Amino acid sequence: MPADITAWASKEDGQFRRQPSTFRDSIKVGGQFPPEEGRYLLYVSLACPWAHRTLIVRKLKGLERFIDVVTVHPVMLSQGWALGTPKRNSDGSYDQDEKEVTDDDDGIAGVDRDPQYGAKHIRDLYFKVNPDYTGRFTVPVLWDKKTEQIVNNESSEIIRFFNSEFNSLLDDEHANIDLYPESGRAEIDDQADWVYNNVNNGVYKCGFATTQKAYESNMGPLFDSLERLDKLLADRKYVAGTDNISEADVRLYTTIVRFDVTYYTHFKTDLGMIRYDYPNLHRWLRELYWQNDAFKSTTNFEHIKTHYTKSHPQINPSRITHLGPVPAIKPL
Numbered sequence: 001m002p003a004d005i006t007a008w009a010s011k012e013d014g015q016f017r018r019q020p021s022t023f024r025d026s027i028k029v030g031g032q033f034p035p036e037e038g039r040y041l042l043y044v045s046l047a048c049p050w051a052h053r054t055l056i057v058r059k060l061k062g063l064e065r066f067i068d069v070v071t072v073h074p075v076m077l078s079q080g081w082a083l084g085t086p087k088r089n090s091d092g093s094y095d096q097d098e099k100e101v102t103d104d105d106d107g108i109a110g111v112d113r114d115p116q117y118g119a120k121h122i123r124d125l126y127f128k129v130n131p132d133y134t135g136r137f138t139v140p141v142l143w144d145k146k147t148e149q150i151v152n153n154e155s156s157e158i159i160r161f162f163n164s165e166f167n168s169l170l171d172d173e174h175a176n177i178d179l180y181p182e183s184g185r186a187e188i189d190d191q192a193d194w195v196y197n198n199v200n201n202g203v204y205k206c207g208f209a210t211t212q213k214a215y216e217s218n219m220g221p222l223f224d225s226l227e228r229l230d231k232l233l234a235d236r237k238y239v240a241g242t243d244n245i246s247e248a249d250v251r252l253y254t255t256i257v258r259f260d261v262t263y264y265t266h267f268k269t270d271l272g273m274i275r276y277d278y279p280n281l282h283r284w285l286r287e288l289y290w291q292n293d294a295f296k297s298t299t300n301f302e303h304i305k306t307h308y309t310k311s312h313p314q315i316n317p318s319r320i321t322h323l324g325p326v327p328a329i330k331p332l
């Protein structure tokens with residue numbers, strides 16, 4: 001398994017294929033992992049769109065008091081996500097092969113140490129649970145402090161637990177927030193499928209493609225889907241047509257908020273920009289960001305831009321981080 005995620009495209013066709021998540025237990029009332037205050041810890045990267053989903057839902061549902069968060073450093077090198085600052089060369093650049101993690105201040109705010117075991121990398125947690133683990137060391141990781149194991153590392157499932165399984169512990173206002181309402185499920189499930197394939201993972205399939213043909217074959221579905229979403233949002237406030245925010249908005253938001261600032265340049269998804277070419281998506285994006293703190297407070301453009309540009313040497317060997325666009329997100 002290559003450490004460099006960009007090298008993880010098939011040799012035959014140049015297509016990037018995301019590996020399924022491995023830890024798939026559930027938080028469930030009455031189950032092996034019941035909802036409890038302070039029991040679970042969420043390891044995230046603020047750069048990662050999948051981890052970002054879990055942070056938004058944690059905030060929307062008022063779960064901050066119940067679930068602590070540990071944030072990794074945005075620069076992902078050969079050992080994967082680091083809890084602390086990866087060691088740097090004398091010129092200040094991060095050393096790609098360096099295994100050491102330091103307490104140096106490299107000016108990037110919001111990076112945590114591991115409060116439990118002093119783990120230096122996310123990989124250490126995976127190996128603690130399974131010394132023979134051969135998969136990727138991805139975030140988010142939902143950790144159970146009590147039994148010292150990973151409950152789940154699949155964001156689409158973690159957001160469902162957060163949506164429903166802590167309700168008995170929450171005040172009415174938060175318990176009543178339902179991101180997966182019965183009446184909207186058909187549309188939410190439908191979007192989960194095509195939006196995931198063409199948009200959420202679609203940008204990665206374009207960006208991590210290693211042949212012209214693979215890149216081009218994923219650009220059409222991506223931009224057709226942005227067009228389709230823009231049309232849907234012409235007369236909908238929320239993307240799945242629900243009365244309130246649903247998980248479809250959360251899933252889509254974490255890709256769209258990264259689009260102009262990173263994917264457009266870094267992943268070469270440059271047939272259009274949200275801010276200039278998709279007016280309804282642009283309005284929807286800005287309403288979520290500026291009108292709901294769960295979106296704005298969990299969006300960190302510095303971590304996003306730093307991560308992508310400095311972690312994928314095959315795509316950006318100089319590791320220079322682009323300055324634009326300014327502003328990262330426009331006002332409403």
Ligand SMILES: N[C@@H](CCC(=O)N[C@@H](CS)C(=O)NCC(=O)O)C(=O)O
Nearest residue numbers: 005048050136137138139153154155
């Ligand atoms: N299916 C997972 C995907 C998570 C994922 O791929 N996370 C990326 C960051 S954006 C990661 O940690 N990659 C590290 C690696 O693959 O080495 C989910 O949705 O939770």
